[in-house]
């Protein structure tokens with residue numbers, strides 16, 4: 001099933017990490033409280049859930065395409081269904097999609113209120129590189145020169 005071209009909002013509100021399961025989510029709008037909602041797609045592009053908040057949507061996508069813990073070395077076995085807030089909730093980090101990464105239980109528990117840069121500088125650098133690539137995609141999609 002072909003995937004329809006992304007709208008500007010879908011590009012802007014996509015997860016900075018442009019790989020499955022993060023890119024199985026498509027921004028669909030906000031609910032009455034202003035929470036961003038995402039549709040969840042499978043690997044063929046078929047929609048499997050029309051809308052969910054970012055945290056639930058990423059959990060569903062991880063069930064479709066399990067991913068490595070963002071903090072673990074690459075060869076580590078795939079983690080259970082945990083997500084971590086890049087900016088901790090204790091520091092006003094929200095359940096926005098861009099603020100969530102998949103984490104193994106050990107890393108999710110050990111990071112707690114620490115920032116990604118304080119706790120895992122290498123993972124923080126990788127996240128910043130993904131964010132830079134995301135901004136480049138948004139600028140390109142909107143014909144904004146960088």
Ligand SMILES: [Zn+2]
Nearest residue numbers: 069072104107
């Ligand atoms: Zn881990």
